[in-house]
Amino acid sequence: MTLNLTTRDQAMQAGEYGPAVKMAMRVLVRMAEVYKAAELMDISAAHIDSTIYIGEAGLEFAERLAELGAQVAVPSTVNVSGLDEFHWQEWAVPEDWARNAYRQMVAYQNMGCIPTWTCAPYQTDMRPQFGQQIAWGESNAIVFANSVIGARTERYPDLLDICCAITGRVPAVGLHLTENRAGDILINLEDVPVTLQNDDSFYPVFGHLIGKIAQDRIPVIDGFKVKPTEDQFKAFGAAAASSGTVALFHIAGITPEAQTIEAAFQGKSPVEIVDITMSDLWDARRDLTTADGQQLDMVVLGSPHFSLAEFKELSPRLQGNHVHPGVQFLVTSSRSMMLLAEKAGYLESLQAFGGRVTVDTCILATPMLPPEIKTLMTNSAKYAYYAPGLLGTEVTFGSLDDCVRSAIAGRIVRDDSLWEL
Amino acid sequence: MGVVIQGVPVVRGRAQGLTLVTNEPISFWGGFDHHTGEITDRRHPLSGQKATGRILVVPFTRGSSTTTAVLLEAIRSGTAPAAIITTSVDSFFALASIVADEMYAKSIPIIALDSSSFSSLQTGMELEIMEDGSIHVRTDIN
Numbered sequence: 001m002t003l004n005l006t007t008r009d010q011a012m013q014a015g016e017y018g019p020a021v022k023m024a025m026r027v028l029v030r031m032a033e034v035y036k037a038a039e040l041m042d043i044s045a046a047h048i049d050s051t052i053y054i055g056e057a058g059l060e061f062a063e064r065l066a067e068l069g070a071q072v073a074v075p076s077t078v079n080v081s082g083l084d085e086f087h088w089q090e091w092a093v094p095e096d097w098a099r100n101a102y103r104q105m106v107a108y109q110n111m112g113c114i115p116t117w118t119c120a121p122y123q124t125d126m127r128p129q130f131g132q133q134i135a136w137g138e139s140n141a142i143v144f145a146n147s148v149i150g151a152r153t154e155r156y157p158d159l160l161d162i163c164c165a166i167t168g169r170v171p172a173v174g175l176h177l178t179e180n181r182a183g184d185i186l187i188n189l190e191d192v193p194v195t196l197q198n199d200d201s202f203y204p205v206f207g208h209l210i211g212k213i214a215q216d217r218i219p220v221i222d223g224f225k226v227k228p229t230e231d232q233f234k235a236f237g238a239a240a241a242s243s244g245t246v247a248l249f250h251i252a253g254i255t256p257e258a259q260t261i262e263a264a265f266q267g268k269s270p271v272e273i274v275d276i277t278m279s280d281l282w283d284a285r286r287d288l289t290t291a292d293g294q295q296l297d298m299v300v301l302g303s304p305h306f307s308l309a310e311f312k313e314l315s316p317r318l319q320g321n322h323v324h325p326g327v328q329f330l331v332t333s334s335r336s337m338m339l340l341a342e343k344a345g346y347l348e349s350l351q352a353f354g355g356r357v358t359v360d361t362c363i364l365a366t367p368m369l370p371p372e373i374k375t376l377m378t379n380s381a382k383y384a385y386y387a388p389g390l391l392g393t394e395v396t397f398g399s400l401d402d403c404v405r406s407a408i409a410g411r412i413v414r415d416d417s418l419w420e421l
Numbered sequence: 422m423g424v425v426i427q428g429v430p431v432v433r434g435r436a437q438g439l440t441l442v443t444n445e446p447i448s449f450w451g452g453f454d455h456h457t458g459e460i461t462d463r464r465h466p467l468s469g470q471k472a473t474g475r476i477l478v479v480p481f482t483r484g485s486s487t488t489t490a491v492l493l494e495a496i497r498s499g500t501a502p503a504a505i506i507t508t509s510v511d512s513f514f515a516l517a518s519i520v521a522d523e524m525y526a527k528s529i530p531i532i533a534l535d536s537s538s539f540s541s542l543q544t545g546m547e548l549e550i551m552e553d554g555s556i557h558v559r560t561d562i563n
Contacts, residue, residue: 023523026523027519027523030519031512031515031516031519034431034432034510034512034519035510036510049486049487052487052490054450054455054490054491054494055455055494055497056494056497056498057490057494057496057497057498057521057524057525058490058493058494060524061493061520061524064524137486138486139484139485142486155486155512156486157488157489157512157513157516157517158486158487158488158489159489159493159516159517159520160489160516161486211483215446215483216446216481241484242448242483242484243483243484244446245482245483245484287464290463364451385451385464385484386450386484386485388463388464389451389452389461389462389463389464390450390451390461
């Protein structure tokens, strides 16, 4: 298929809109050819994941665009950075890392990005609307925007998201188009009791399982007896987008493009039907834990970034208690969410408990943990999934209650009762 | 003359090397260390293997959007695989190689294969990848 560019696209490619637009358009056009797109289309917002500092190349790419005068053409939020510029000196972040990660933040801010610095941009003022065409990076944000909101984004990789934001254009392919948003496989949840469906820790575990089952196919889930909260959807999507390539899911009768199962499949038949059993869920939950003992150095919450509602959930569990002296207790969130939590009084109870907050980044995106932290506990499937490979730590997955109880006890305490057959 | 497999050249280029094959999708963020070239995803069958200079054969990427940024770092610093072969067109790998080409005039071939050709590849085969996406197998296929 040949790519048809508009006169304006061609002018951008030829450099008539300046060298930064030219550079972005060159990459975009080459990628449009990879996607076999027939044309480009407009977007009205972007979320930039390229802000995470990984090394020299990503920084050089950002600074080259910024030096060429790049400006985003649509409102663009930014994902986490490689630095909590307010608290990094309290941790093990090396100075040269801090300097480089900060330079990368400055480059994206100079391009006109809105300094949200969060992996949960759907929980900010910049939340997109149903049907809105957007170019979002960050796997958990992509799946939330597509599935829960019904906005439309392909699964954008780092470096392409900013090229889309600068040109305001994307290849007209994939999840931007209605026909590619139909379900592929049907997941039946009938056998999972409502008591478990009501529990927060069900969502990351179920997401982890769905990512493995669905891989790169669109799952349609039937048999929900409860309506999940925003934060439960967030935990589910982040898990499925870590263990799999899930960029869109439908939940029959609940998510906006799945009023009915038939609507979710756009009249097609599922290519596979999978019944979820308690034994599948037990195995998925076990798979999220790599640690084999009771040793615990840190409890960490907030991947994706903690919301105000999650601070509210946490707060009463901490009151009157204190973290064990051998354990650190950390919540990762964004600068704006931390301010809201502070105004609401939730930060005070966290501090009284002996816990701390890191903002704008997370333990996976900045080298903040000192080497003596070897074992983590978390209620986040995303942390549980990536920490062993990125940090070399062992990890235990548990519910929010398990995490708080373990932090107080100074060793792993878990309640398995909901998960037993 | 050995066997020739025709692939789709997603990003064109030439490369030669020994294959490192897996049927399990991978995320380079949290799964590949661009400082050392090692596969670090402890839940992945290739965990602990060094991918530098190898022809990595993997169905597609899963997980993080940052896979692209990690592969770009690896191409820049010379720790990347010599080429990557996938089952369908994988935009994450393709973009890293395209940006490396634009920034450093350095890219690695990214080739897409149909699933039967993909499943004929096994770890340890010596392959030569040509500009047109053809793959010359220098060792016998059993």
